[in-house]
Amino acid sequence: MNKFEEKTTSSKQIFEGKVVKLQVDEVTLPDGNTSKREIIKHPGAVAVIAITPEEKIVFVEQYRKPLEKSLVEIPAGKLEIGEKPELSAKRELEEETGYTTDELELVTSFYTSPGFADEIIYLYFTNTLYPLAEEKALDDDEFVELMELSLEEAEELVKENRIHDAKTAYAILYLKLRGMK
Known part of the structure; x- marks a missing residue:
């Protein structure tokens, strides 16, 4: 396990376009606190x-x-x-x-x-x-x-x-x- 890993507790796709998708993930941080991550998914x-x-x-x-x-x-x-x-x-x-x-x-x-x-x-x-x-x-x-x-x-x-x-x-x-x- 990576000591910096952020565990995803929920994920919500909020946009799907021709090139990219945008999702917002809620994560548990290494110190136990939570945060949100806005993530663009791209096919490469x-x-x-x-x-x-x-x-x-x-x-x-x-x-x-x-x-x-x-x-x-x-x-x-x-x-x-x-x-x-x-x-x-x-x-x-x-x-x-x-x-x-x-x-x-x-x-x-x-x-x-x-x-x-x-x-x-x-x-x-x-x-x-x-x-x-x-x-x-x-x-x-x-x-x-x-x-x-x-x-x-x-x-x-x-x-x-x-x-x-x-x-x-x-x-x-x-x-x-x-x-x-």
Whole structure:
């Protein structure tokens, strides 16, 4: 037993949307007191660090309504129910970029906001891209613009806060540690 464990005494789902569910749990704390926890349930996501034959990193720019601004990010998307993360990663890469690959290497997985959400992102790497013979359609409510940048150009966008999300910042750090120039 974990000495920090909080035992759930009741749980109530208060919202179910297209992407997330919100529940409120009452918990017993390690010291015996009780508290409430607001928890977002998420099916998980994937992201792909994709490198072109020209040694460019593939990004997409898209508007993020919660932030009221556009961000430049690595290709990513939500896991579909029952879908294996690697298949989801390939699907998202194809839909968002027009590229595909037969080689995806799992880099890591991580929780995005463990204080209130259970979302986990599976991060993949590929440097064996080739264009799709026929482009795949984006989701009906998705609008993205493809960008291919050098590591140096990506670092400039970090400084400008145009790259401003954890998965993409992690990807840039990963590539630097891997020795990409």
